[in-house]
Amino acid sequence: MIENLLDPVILFFVVGLIAGILKTDLKLPEPIYEILSIYLLIAIGLKGGIQLSESQLEKIIFPILGTIFIGIIIPIIAYIILRRIGKFDRSNASAIAAHYGSVSAVTYAVVIAFLDKFNISYENYTTVLLVVLEIPAIAVGILIAKFRASKGPFSVSKLIKEILFGKSIYLLVTGLLIGYVLGPEKMNSVKILFSDLFKGLLAFFLLEMGLVTSYRLKDLKRVGLFLIAFGIIMPLISASIGTIVGWLVGLSVGGTTVLATLAASASYIAAPAAMRIAVPEANPTFYLTASLGITFPFNLIFGIPIYYWMASLIV
Amino acid sequence: MKKMKLVTIITESTLSSILPDEIIQLGASGYTLFEVSGSGKRGKREGDFSLSQNIQIEVICEEEVANKIVELCKSKYSKNFAMMIFITDADVVDLND
Numbered sequence: 001m002i003e004n005l006l007d008p009v010i011l012f013f014v015v016g017l018i019a020g021i022l023k024t025d026l027k028l029p030e031p032i033y034e035i036l037s038i039y040l041l042i043a044i045g046l047k048g049g050i051q052l053s054e055s056q057l058e059k060i061i062f063p064i065l066g067t068i069f070i071g072i073i074i075p076i077i078a079y080i081i082l083r084r085i086g087k088f089d090r091s092n093a094s095a096i097a098a099h100y101g102s103v104s105a106v107t108y109a110v111v112i113a114f115l116d117k118f119n120i121s122y123e124n125y126t127t128v129l130l131v132v133l134e135i136p137a138i139a140v141g142i143l144i145a146k147f148r149a150s151k152g153p154f155s156v157s158k159l160i161k162e163i164l165f166g167k168s169i170y171l172l173v174t175g176l177l178i179g180y181v182l183g184p185e186k187m188n189s190v191k192i193l194f195s196d197l198f199k200g201l202l203a204f205f206l207l208e209m210g211l212v213t214s215y216r217l218k219d220l221k222r223v224g225l226f227l228i229a230f231g232i233i234m235p236l237i238s239a240s241i242g243t244i245v246g247w248l249v250g251l252s253v254g255g256t257t258v259l260a261t262l263a264a265s266a267s268y269i270a271a272p273a274a275m276r277i278a279v280p281e282a283n284p285t286f287y288l289t290a291s292l293g294i295t296f297p298f299n300l301i302f303g304i305p306i307y308y309w310m311a312s313l314i315v
Numbered sequence: 316m317k318k319m320k321l322v323t324i325i326t327e328s329t330l331s332s333i334l335p336d337e338i339i340q341l342g343a344s345g346y347t348l349f350e351v352s353g354s355g356k357r358g359k360r361e362g363d364f365s366l367s368q369n370i371q372i373e374v375i376c377e378e379e380v381a382n383k384i385v386e387l388c389k390s391k392y393s394k395n396f397a398m399m400i401f402i403t404d405a406d407v408v409d410l411n412d
Contacts, residue, residue: 215367273329277332280396281395
């Protein structure tokens, strides 16, 4: 755990977090944030694609099916917990549940950096699982929202289309394809930018994420104790499911850690934008504070080492 | 000069993918959209993160269309979205004269 904390990526996040809490005037201009997030998505996709070009594809079927299962089951479990125990109304429960089903690409990048740092090997196709998990989870979230809550005048098909052709899926998939088709040798010319500089730019991005997270912290008092506890316990439940599925489909310790982390991570970019429109009556303070203010820092600092420990116990 | 109305809507940027199209469908010939930040009764929008950004949409249109836009915003969005609308008179210069 301590070893995980002593990492530039994590420490930059903490620096951003503290800067926000202390109300320093540190602020990244919006275009920088945009370009960094586009860069990260392309780099994650390319890296996954290059790895994919060196692996056997037939082994990927069961992990994909397992990941789809995770994407469907987690928002349903989250919805039931939020309704029954948290006493949230249908709109808020479904909006929050969609966030926990969906994934955070940044958390994925951090778990990969964690495994690389400790030289723990993982399957070559984990980026495919990231893409796979993003799609069913947010679709299920929207469907729960649609059937259980919203009378909003927005069409489900339009929303799903917007997510499928949103920049994160688009960049990840095209990055995967380019990396896969070109392979490691032809990608050498861009290696400096997309591979060697990756961790430094990830650290830079996390500085901004620390700032953004700090802005959510002021809302902690408003969301109540239940949601704070949910923001910590739900990723642990999801990670347990991810660990068991990872073990069942035959992933290694590293691969299981990645799947558990993907399951545990909550979306804070694609899901909020989709849910604001799909379930306008749900309060954004709840889902943003839970996913960004609690679950994201929890996963980054405590979650990833815990999920690694869980994976090494069972696999 | 032509007597028209200037409708100004300040609202959440999430609606930037929906509202402009609806305004055109109601009969306006165009609109101007820009990103803004500020403070109102639903809290301060510092523009620091996707959901906390605001947009301002300005539409020059006939009074009838202006009323339709107001009606749409009231019935569909005002309950769940932070929104401010005002209408002012506009003397539009006819550049073809």
